[in-house]
Amino acid sequence: MRLTLPLIALAGTAALFLAQAADSTVKPLRVLIVAGGCCHEYDKQHLVLKEGIESRLNAVVDVAYNPDKTTKATFEIYKAKDWAKDFDVIVHDECSADVTDPAYVGAILDAHKAGKPAVNLHCAMHSYRWGNFREPVKAGADNAGWYEMLGLQSTGHGPQEPIAITFSDKNHPITKGLEDWKTIKEELYNNVQILTGKALATGLQIQPPKAKKGETLPPDAKPTEATSVVAWTNEYGPNKTKIFSTTIGHNTATVSDARYLDLITRAILWTTGHIDENGKALPGYGK
Secondary structure (H helix, E strand, O other): OOOHHHHHHHHHHHHHHHHHHHHHOOOOEEEEEEEEEOOOOHHHHHHHHHHHHHHHEOEEEEEEEEOOOOOOOOOHHHHOOOOOOOOOEEEEEEEOOOOOOHHHHHHHHHHHHOOOOEEEEHHHHHOOOOOOOOOOOOOOOOOOHHHHHHOEEOOOEEEEEEEEEEEOOOOOOOOOOOOOEEEEEEEEEOOOEEOOOEEEEEEEEEEOOOOOOOOOOOOOOOOEEEEEEEEEEEEEOOOOEEEEEEOOOOOHHHHOOHHHHHHHHHHHHHHHOOEOOOOOEOOOOEO
């Protein structure tokens, strides 16, 4: 027994050393955040996302930021041949509703069709839309491409009020062990139709009564409840590329919330195949 215990301890120390050595040889994930456009504090939010991701994961985050605050913001990186080749995953955090050039949008989608994973945040759901986009798009239609990548079609949102988030799929690696929470005032995006997306979380918002233009609000008007899917996954294109999307994330305080950043980093791990069934980063990828 005097000999056995030291041998066991030595074997355990050796195994730990080998595991640590293996972890140190893992290359960091290469993450690209594309941020900019209308209506949000992208100058602050891309910094919050970069810091939040790099503090949680073995990852190097690059940012393609455009300070253009209009709905026509475009990004030079998308115009380059093989624009996504140096990255493991693309985080779409742009708000470019009036960018409607099919060739420009097609170049983005081609990278994801070819297998490049994506994590889509908030106003990315309301970007790259044209035609009669407020009506349900038809599969394969000229204006359906971006929605087909997302897996869900959304066209608008209600007022900024708190949203109660409930994880409807608690066994998915992205959500396993995460607790439901209530946001600060946020925008609840609508669901025109769920295409091929699979819901992970729903949001419930109590919306105050609002009078129609030119009308007076009745004295007995009551708040209404609105519910939408707010986080989901999708498999896109012939390669079944892993896609994650969440409509949460309008305000910088929400993006800075540890619960939000935990969700996004889990999504990055899932889309790139570096998460186990319990929501833990595979060896070498977590911190």
